[in-house]
Each structure stands twice: as structure tokens, then as C-alpha cells.
Amino acid sequence: MTSDESLARIKGFVFDLDGTIWEGPTLLPGAAELVTAIRGAGHEVVFASNCSRHGGDVLRDRLVSMGITAESRDVVTAFDLVGDEIRRRLGPVPVLVIGTDELVTVLREAGCRPVGEDQASEALAVIVGVDPSFSYPRLRAAARAVAGGAAFFAINLDARFPVGPDLFEPGCGALAAAIATASGSDPIAFGKPEHPLFRVALERIGRSPDVVAMVGDSTASDMAGGRAAGMFTIWIDQNPSQPKPPTVDLVVRDPAELLRLWNKLAHEAGAGPGSVPTSQTRL
Ligand SMILES: [Mg+2]
Structure with missing residues (x-):
């Protein structure tokens, strides 16, 4: 199965934040549009960060301030797991x-x-x-x-x-x-690449790991941990001259390139990679 065919089977996405959705105070190219397109196809998106200073609500507020809609349950950090x-x-x-x-x-x-x-x-x-x-x-x-x-x-x-x-x-x-x-x-x-953060993110997506993608910039935490959790792994690599590590299924330069790939699959499939019409947005 090619990477494109595998991506077409994906029904949920877990995104890292630093270096994947934003870099410092700036959204990476295509990040907001990609999240909108995935949700428009009826698929769940969860943001999972190794942050050890704040809970998910702080990062949720940051996402919203940068133009990406998010509820509390959409964002989980390693910090959130400590007490439980x-x-x-x-x-x-x-x-x-x-x-x-x-x-x-x-x-x-x-x-x-x-x-x-x-x-x-x-x-x-x-x-x-x-x-x-x-x-x-x-x-x-x-x-x-x-x-x-x-x-x-x-x-x-x-x-x-x-x-x-x-x-x-x-x-x-x-x-x-x-x-x-x-x-x-x-x-x-508790954080990536260890399993607890992936377990919580997958529970929130509500799908089995083989139809969920882990998207991140860290091969050590996002890719290795996502692969170990049984997920499809998509590496954000802004320096594409690096060799593709064995834990990576698909490499893109930034969210904009993943969006182009996603839209291409949508075009080829007619109704899109998702089976839900775009008018049925997530709740
Ligand atoms: Mg990162």
C-alpha cells in the first residue's frame, strides 16, 4: 500500500503543536486550513503536546487566538496526565x-x-x-x-x-x-514517546490506532511513539534533505503540503477522503 492509499484510510488526526502547528508566535503555513479541511470531512482532530508547564486549556486558548477553533477536550498535554x-x-x-x-x-x-x-x-x-x-x-x-x-x-x-x-x-x-x-x-x-499521552489522545479521537495519524516534527517523540502506538506517522520535516527514519510513513515539509496531499485525495475520491459531506461539520 502506498503512503497516499494509507492516508486515504485515515479517520482521525493527532497533531503535535510546537514545530507542527506553530513555531513560536507564528502558525506554520497551511495549519489552520488543514485542520478545517480534516474536520470538514467529518474527522476528529486532537492536539497532543508534551508541555510540562501548562494544562491543555492554556494551549487551547492559544490555538483559538491564532485562529484555530478548539474545545477543552481537543487539547491534551503531558501536564494534564500527572495527577491521574x-x-x-x-x-x-x-x-x-x-x-x-x-x-x-x-x-x-x-x-x-x-x-x-x-x-x-x-x-x-x-x-x-x-x-x-x-x-x-x-x-x-x-x-x-x-x-x-x-x-x-x-x-x-x-x-x-x-x-x-x-x-x-x-x-x-x-x-x-x-x-x-x-x-x-x-x-x-508520561509524555511522548511514552504511551500515556497517546492513549488519552486516541480515546478522545474514538478510533482504533490503525486509522489515526500522528503528525509531528520530532522523530524521537512523535514518530517513534506514534509508531509504537500503532498509528500512521506523518513527519513535518522543514529540512527535507534528511533521510526518512524507519518510524515515518509519510514526510511533508509543512501542514500546507499535507493539505495539498489531502485535497488531492479528496479530488480523486470524488466526495473526499472523508465519507461525510463537508456541510456536516464536527459538533
Ligand atoms: Mg514538536
Whole structure:
């Protein structure tokens, strides 16, 4: 089966955000039009981000401000999973939080007891997000708690996150790596390429993974994780001279190229890749 034939079978799309839908303050070419076309064909779209600083509602508001309609259920971040995942695995335990005040709030709302570094000896779990106040005392507290038997979680393992053209901030994975080195244990992560974020995104799409596409710019998180979840993988590669990795089913330069491909399939199929007339937009 060719990539085009496989794309024609797709009934739902999960989009990464950074580097896929937007780059810094700018939408990538064709992003809004692509989302509109997919929804117009009657298919679900979910946005799944490894963001470790905000929940989906913050990113939903950003999408809307950039001209892409989105409801709360359309956007899920790795940050959103923290409370439920820790609570489901360990119950309402004391958790040492290496992260922002928002992360403390999420854990409290999930019924866990957030503790600071001065109470680290009570912690039965350590969670790491992006932490602008990361310090040697926090590293020491987290490493000692993990070495002492506390479960070790990271929102994601991204080394960096982009904040503009050629500009990055150190990511959650950089902080988790320091704790892993000092404690001798590796964290369990919730974000891409690990399965929890894909599981939630697929539940929201409501389709089996073989008819859902993962669209993203990261081969390490979006493509590897999407392939492992059984999805069709579409790589946004703005530097097309790179060889296609084995986890990638289809490569496009930007959303505009994917839209051209989608429209071509729609033209060839008469009624379009979707079986629902374009007047029946999503609810
Ligand atoms: Mg990305």
C-alpha cells in the first residue's frame, strides 16, 4: 500500500503543536486550513503536546487566538496526565514536586499531598516538570528521595523546548537526567514517546490506532511513539534533505503540503477522503 492509499484510510488526526502547528508566535503555513479541511470531512482532530508547564486549556486558548477553533477536550498535554497517573499508580501519596506552582495545584486537585524539598524524606513519589527555580538543594532532595525508594516520574523526557527561531530552554528531561544521574534510577515519563499521552489522545479521537495519524516534527517523540502506538506517522520535516527514519510513513515539509496531499485525495475520491459531506461539520 502506498503512503497516499494509507492516508486515504485515515479517520482521525493527532497533531503535535510546537514545530507542527506553530513555531513560536507564528502558525506554520497551511495549519489552520488543514485542520478545517480534516474536520470538514467529518474527522476528529486532537492536539497532543508534551508541555510540562501548562494544562491543555492554556494551549487551547492559544490555538483559538491564532485562529484555530478548539474545545477543552481537543487539547491534551503531558501536564494534564500527572495527577491521574500518579493517583492511579500509587494512590493519594505525598509527592515531592520539582516544578511550577501549577504542578503543585494539579497534584493537590488529584488528591495527592505535594511536599517541598524540606519534607522530601516523607515523599513516596517525585515528579519532575520544567522548574525555573531548579537548584542544587532541589536536586539533592529529589535524588535522595528517589535513592531512598520514592517512585520517580517525569512529565516528559524532552531535553529542550523551543521558544523562538534557534532559541530553546532546557526541558524537563534535562532536569530529570540530573536527578537520574545522582539517584541511579531512571524516571517513568508520561509524555511522548511514552504511551500515556497517546492513549488519552486516541480515546478522545474514538478510533482504533490503525486509522489515526500522528503528525509531528520530532522523530524521537512523535514518530517513534506514534509508531509504537500503532498509528500512521506523518513527519513535518522543514529540512527535507534528511533521510526518512524507519518510524515515518509519510514526510511533508509543512501542514500546507499535507493539505495539498489531502485535497488531492479528496479530488480523486470524488466526495473526499472523508465519507461525510463537508456541510456536516464536527459538533
Ligand atoms: Mg514538536
